[in-house]
Amino acid sequence: MTYRFLVTTTSLGQGGRQLLAEADCTVDYLDDANDVAEVERRMSSVAYDAVISRTVALNAKAINACPTLKIICKHGVGVTNIDVAAATERGIPVLTTPATNAQSVAELTLALMLNCARRLPFFQQVVTAGRWTRTGDGEELQGKTLGLVGFGEIGHRVARFARIIGMQVAFFDPAAPTEGDFDGAQRCDTLEALLPLSDVLSLHCPVTPKTRLMINAERLALLPPNATLINTARGELIDEDALFAALQSGQLRAAALDTVTHEPLAADHPFRTLQNLIITPHIGGSTPQALDAVAQSAARQCLAFLDNQQINLSACVNPQVLNRS
Numbered sequence: 113m114t115y116r117f118l119v120t121t122t123s124l125g126q127g128g129r130q131l132l133a134e135a136d137c138t139v140d141y142l143d144d145a146n147d148v149a150e151v152e153r154r155m156s157s158v159a160y161d162a163v164i165s166r167t168v169a170l171n172a173k174a175i176n177a178c179p180t181l182k183i184i185c186k187h188g189v190g191v192t193n194i195d196v197a198a199a200t201e202r203g204i205p206v207l208t209t210p211a212t213n214a215q216s217v218a219e220l221t222l223a224l225m226l227n228c229a230r231r232l233p234f235f236q237q238v239v240t241a242g243r244w245t246r247t248g249d250g251e252e253l254q255g256k257t258l259g260l261v262g263f264g265e266i267g268h269r270v271a272r273f274a275r276i277i278g279m280q281v282a283f284f285d286p287a288a289p290t291e292g293d294f295d296g297a298q299r300c301d302t303l304e305a306l307l308p309l310s311d312v313l314s315l316h317c318p319v320t321p322k323t324r325l326m327i328n329a330e331r332l333a334l335l336p337p338n339a340t341l342i343n344t345a346r347g348e349l350i351d352e353d354a355l356f357a358a359l360q361s362g363q364l365r366a367a368a369l370d371t372v373t374h375e376p377l378a379a380d381h382p383f384r385t386l387q388n389l390i391i392t393p394h395i396g397g398s399t400p401q402a403l404d405a406v407a408q409s410a411a412r413q414c415l416a417f418l419d420n421q422q423i424n425l426s427a428c429v430n431p432q433v434l435n436r437s
Contacts, residue, residue, distance in 0.1 A: 121145040121166035128407025162414040172198035183417045185410040200430045209409035211265045213397030218269035220396045224368035254278030259310025262317030307334035314342040329354035338365040344396045347373040370396045
């Protein structure tokens with residue numbers, strides 16, 4: 113049996129395209145990867161069996177407009193752009209593709225840490241402007257402590273990178289096993305215990321009611337002086353007003369964000385005025401290798417579900433729908 117897919121962006125990695133082609137599926141793509149109205153319009157007019165969701169919102173209106181929809185798979189792991197409650201009400205499973213882009217996200221995290229430490233964007237601007245400013249205000253990371261919020265696949269890889277360059281590692285993750293050596297990383301029982309240790313704080317956790325806006329003014333104040341904040345997870349984890357104030361005042365030395373609360377970043381957003389903030393346009397998992405692996409995983413999981421085959425239950429964010437008769 114063949115199926116019809118909507119991919120809510122303009123393309124899909126070769127591995128995913130090939131799997132769907134071999135299954136003789138029809139695949140539609142958006143003309144504009146950021147157009148919510150186009151998603152709603154397509155889903156109200158086409159009988160889709162599955163949606164592979166990228167970053168544009170997949171809201172309740174779109175989900176409910178498509179009575180044939182059977183499965184949603186996020187191209188990645190963060191589902192804040194998907195109305196999971198609406199899907200659950202319809203009995204539609206929402207899957208993710210865990211660990212498929214972990215290496216790419218971990219490598220970007222390391223790159224952002226190093227860029228913040230040595231102020232590379234500033235020096236690139238200096239050279240581009242025709243100057244040759246040799247200042248000594250860069251920082252070595254050796255001997256400093258990296259604090260990880262979340263110690264899953266990405267967190268483990270970032271920790272290995274950090275130790276190679278001579279950093280100590282500590283982490284907070286209530287979902288981690290209660291015992292183990294954690295590859296030499298120090299486990300903290302609370303976020304408040306982790307923050308004072310963290311010369312560099314890096315976020316690698318999902319957005320939940322407990323983690324939304326978890327990095328607020330009070331918690332930023334617990335970081336050591338001149339600390340750096342890295343976020344390659346989700347923008348909703350951070351109180352952006354509090355972060356702006358901490359960077360503007362010099363309370364934080366620097367920050368680097370691969371994701372913000374509302375994407376794309378508004379042209380008049382105050383973040384654009386800061387010299388000690390690096391922003392990348394949510395590219396953590398956007399290497400050809402990662403995109404191919406994620407696309408394959410998303411396509412494979414959707415096809416397995418549609419063909420009534422076994423799926424990875426740990427990848428389903430609303431497993432209660434799978435128990436419905």
